[in-house]
Amino acid sequence: MAKNFNEMTWKEYSLAFMVTRPGCSAEYRTGDWRSQKPVVDKSKCIKCGICYLSCPDGAINLAADGTYDFDYDHCKGCGICATECWTGCISMVEEDK
Amino acid sequence: MAKKTGIEVSLGISEAVKLADVDAIAAYPITPQTHIVEHLSELVADGELNAEFIPVESEHSAMSVCAGTAAAGARTYTATSSQGLALMNEILFIIPALRLPIVMTLANRALSGPISIWNDHSDLMSVRDTGWIAIFAENGQEAFDLTLQSFKIAEDHRVLLPISVNIDGFTLSHVIEPHEFLSQEEVNEFLPPYQPLVQLNPDKPVSMGMVGIPEIFFEAKKAQDVALIESKAVIKEVFKDFGDRFGRYYNVIESYRTEDAETLLLTMGSISETAMEAIDVMRDEQGRRVGLLRLRLWRPFPVDELREMVKGVKTLAVIDRAVSFGGTGGPVAGEIRSALYSTADRPYVASFIAGLGGRDVTVKDFMDMAALAEKMEAEGEIHEYKMIGVRE
Ligand code: SF4
Ligand code: SF4
Numbered sequence: 001m002a003k004n005f006n007e008m009t010w011k012e013y014s015l016a017f018m019v020t021r022p023g024c025s026a027e028y029r030t031g032d033w034r035s036q037k038p039v040v041d042k043s044k045c046i047k048c049g050i051c052y053l054s055c056p057d058g059a060i061n062l063a064a065d066g067t068y069d070f071d072y073d074h075c076k077g078c079g080i081c082a083t084e085c086w087t088g089c090i091s092m093v094e095e096d097k
Numbered sequence: 098m099a100k101k102t103g104i105e106v107s108l109g110i111s112e113a114v115k116l117a118d119v120d121a122i123a124a125y126p127i128t129p130q131t132h133i134v135e136h137l138s139e140l141v142a143d144g145e146l147n148a149e150f151i152p153v154e155s156e157h158s159a160m161s162v163c164a165g166t167a168a169a170g171a172r173t174y175t176a177t178s179s180q181g182l183a184l185m186n187e188i189l190f191i192i193p194a195l196r197l198p199i200v201m202t203l204a205n206r207a208l209s210g211p212i213s214i215w216n217d218h219s220d221l222m223s224v225r226d227t228g229w230i231a232i233f234a235e236n237g238q239e240a241f242d243l244t245l246q247s248f249k250i251a252e253d254h255r256v257l258l259p260i261s262v263n264i265d266g267f268t269l270s271h272v273i274e275p276h277e278f279l280s281q282e283e284v285n286e287f288l289p290p291y292q293p294l295v296q297l298n299p300d301k302p303v304s305m306g307m308v309g310i311p312e313i314f315f316e317a318k319k320a321q322d323v324a325l326i327e328s329k330a331v332i333k334e335v336f337k338d339f340g341d342r343f344g345r346y347y348n349v350i351e352s353y354r355t356e357d358a359e360t361l362l363l364t365m366g367s368i369s370e371t372a373m374e375a376i377d378v379m380r381d382e383q384g385r386r387v388g389l390l391r392l393r394l395w396r397p398f399p400v401d402e403l404r405e406m407v408k409g410v411k412t413l414a415v416i417d418r419a420v421s422f423g424g425t426g427g428p429v430a431g432e433i434r435s436a437l438y439s440t441a442d443r444p445y446v447a448s449f450i451a452g453l454g455g456r457d458v459t460v461k462d463f464m465d466m467a468a469l470a471e472k473m474e475a476e477g478e479i480h481e482y483k484m485i486g487v488r489e
Contacts, residue, residue, distance in 0.1 A: 006312035010319040015257065016196040017317050018295055019304035 026074070031059070034077030036092040042067045044089035051081035051090060101275040106237035106264065107132035109276045110176075110202055113244035115146045116284040117200075119174045120291075121166035123151040123159045127181040128214045129266035130204040134176050156181040160188035167197035168305055170296035172248065175199065178266055179206035179220045186224065192259045193228035194321055195305055198251030198291070199259040201229075202244065205366065205418075206266040207454040215455020216266040218365065218418035221395070222428045228321055230260040230328055231395040235369045237274030240264050242345055245279070245288060250335045252291045256328045263395075265367040267455070279343065287342055329397045349399040350406055354380055355388030360412040360467055361444070363390040365429060368416070368458050375463030387467050392429065400436045407437065413444040414470035416463075417482070418452050426482045445474035448482035456486055 003012070005028075014020055040051075047066040059075035060068050082090040104112075110133050114122070122141070124134040140146040149166070153159045156177055167173040177185060182203060192199055207213040208220055221231060232247065234240040240262065247260040264270055279287075295303055309317050333349060340346030353373050355361060364372045369391040379385040390406060390413075392399075407413055417427025425431055430448030437443040447470035452458040466485055473480065 008313075008316070010316035010323075013313070013316060013320065015295055016194065016305065017307060017309065017313065017320075019307055020295070022302045022304070 029073045030057070031071075031073050031075045031077070034072075034075060034095060036077045036079065036094055037072060037075060038070055038077070038079070038081050038090045039093045040068065040070070041089045041091070044087045046087055048086055050084050050086060054080050054084040056080065101277055103273050103275055104237070105132060105271065105273050106240055107204075107270045108136050109237050109241045109274070109278075110244050110262075110264070111136040111140065112276075112278060113241045114174050114200075115140050116279060116281060117172065117174075117245055117248045117288060118284075118290070119146070119148050119248075120171035121149045121151065121163070121173045122175065123153055123162035123166065123173075124175045124177065125153055125156045125159045125181060127156070127178050129206055129216075129270045130176045130178040130181070130202065132270065133202055133204070137174075156184040157188060160185040160192070163199050163201075164188060164192055164195065164197060167192075167199050168195065168297045170291070170293040170298075172252070172291040173197075173199045174201070176202035176204065178204045179208055179214075182220045182224060183208060186227075189224055189227040189229065191306065193325070194317070196257040196321075196324070197259060198248075198257050200244065200247045200251055201259065201261045202240075203231075203261040203263045204266040204270045205263055211454075213454040214266070216268050216418075217453045217455070218263075218428075219420070219453075221261065221263055222419040222421070224261075225396070225428065228258070228325055229396065230256075230258055230325065230332070231263060232260060232332075233263045233365050233391075233393050233395065234269070235367050235391065236269065237272070237276050238345070239347075240269065241276055241278070242339065242343075243347070245284060246335050246339050246347070248291075249288050249338075250328065250332050253331045253335070254292075254294050256324070256331050257294060258324060258328055263366065269367045283343070287339065325397050329394070329399065332394065347393065348402075349394040350402050351391040351393055352406060353389040353391065355390065355406070357386055358388035358410060359386045360414065360471055361388050361390050361407065361410050362463060362467060363392060363413060363415045363429070363433070365392045365395065366418065368418070368452060371458060371460055372416075372463050375460045375467070378460060379464055379467060385467070395429075398432055398436065403433065403436055404440055407444050408442070410444040412447065412470045412474040414447045414449060414466050416452075416458070416466065416485075417448065417450045420450055420453070424481070430482065445470070445477075447473050448480070449485045450482055451485040458486065462486055 059071045141150040207217045336347040415430035426448035
């Protein structure tokens with residue numbers, strides 16, 4: 001990207017501020033305002049994938065060993081994954097900053 | 098030249114929409130707009146117009162459907178009045194922000210209450226700041242011509258904004274007037290099929306109507322405002338193109354017998370025709386130096402043209418068909434005062450409110466208003482607005 005979106009002048013945006021590149025929100029850190037983050041205890045994970053299915057933001061990714069990793073750039077800290085996890089191996093931890 | 102056909106103004110507008118070969122119509126019937134969409138639904142049902150006619154359960158849905166069809170790249174039309182327009186309100190703001198070129202006939206009718214099905218301009222004034230282009234027709238021929246021109250204006254890639262073509266409810270919508278229609282070939286040449294700049298298309302996905310966080314919202318509104326202001330040049334271009342082709346020329350502000358005028362009346366909509374009669378009487382029988390300005394383009398407001406046209410005029414009497422309750426003048430008069438405030442030698446602006454909820458405004462009323470405005474100017478009367486024709 002040439003210019004950051006919040007540095008562009010009104011003339012530089014697309015017509016009606018349409019997003020013309022699908023999925024480009026991945027380029028932005030949308031997890032900045034999280035107050036708690038999910039932390040997984042992989043020793044208790046049964047690899048069921050329920051967390052992955054429940055995340056409204058697609059912020060959970062399949063790891064090579066079949067467990068799941070969290071994408072903290074995009075996780076909003078809603079806690080749905082922790083609530084849905086069958087084994088209770090995800091805990092929500094306060095962000096220190 | 099085509100022959101004249103006597104037809105109800107509403108049906109004349111339907112003919113224009115048919116000739117424009119629209120792709121989608123979504124509308125909900127409301128008096129006095131009903132005949133327009135009723136006739137269009139017949140044209141679609143009879144196979145004379147190849148379009149999707151989408152019946153809906155409310156005007157809110159009608160405008161929402163129009164947003165969808167226009168976003169998908171369809172030439173889109175709707176019509177409404179008064180309470181129907183009020184019910185569309187939420188979506189009206191979104192259409193220009195999404196830069197969707199929808200054409201809507203607004204058969205102007207008073208907003209309730211008291212409940213009124215009759216004509217004034219309170220409905221349009223309630224949506225003044227939605228960002229739509231707003232044009233006024235004064236008779237059936239103009240309604241037909243301006244409907245066709247509106248598609249061309251709205252869809253121009255330099256514009257891409259929605260337009261409301263305003264016609265006075267009943268006094269225009271329900272009267273039979275002579276129309277000179279255009280042939281399908283003439284319309285096809287003037288108005289080629291709509292070529293969207295961006296559209297919803299699964300092969301090339303786009304997201305429309307995104308959230309505008311504080312870092313970009315202001316820029317979005319600036320871009321929208323500039324688009325509306327700059328549409329005026331395209332409007333004038335289309336008016337000229339239409340005039341050159343078909344011999345009927347339109348202007349953003351029309352004038353009538355303004356030469357050497359010391360006093361001008363200013364009107365919008367069909368009462369302009371009565372006002373012209375009053376000007377004739379005052380000029381021809383009383384030798385008074387009066388003339389008339391008829392505001393055709395309400396948004397974007399033709400500031401430069403107005404300033405030019407009132408040069409040297411002593412008194413300007415603005416006749417509004419709506420009240421801005423507790424305000425400083427009728428909506429049009431307020432606009433005009435503000436447009437002229439910074440100019441030198443501006444005329445005295447008298448603000449009159451008349452013809453609310455279908456109350457007739459007669460030739461005598463216009464003559465009285467001209468005389469009253471001149472008297473107020475001579476006495477330097479400070480006022481906000483006066484209501485004319487109300488029983489005191
Ligand atoms: S906390 Fe919410 S956003 Fe973050 S990974 Fe869990 S479900 Fe997704
Ligand atoms: S829901 Fe819990 S157990 Fe299931 S995959 Fe996710 S972290 Fe592992």
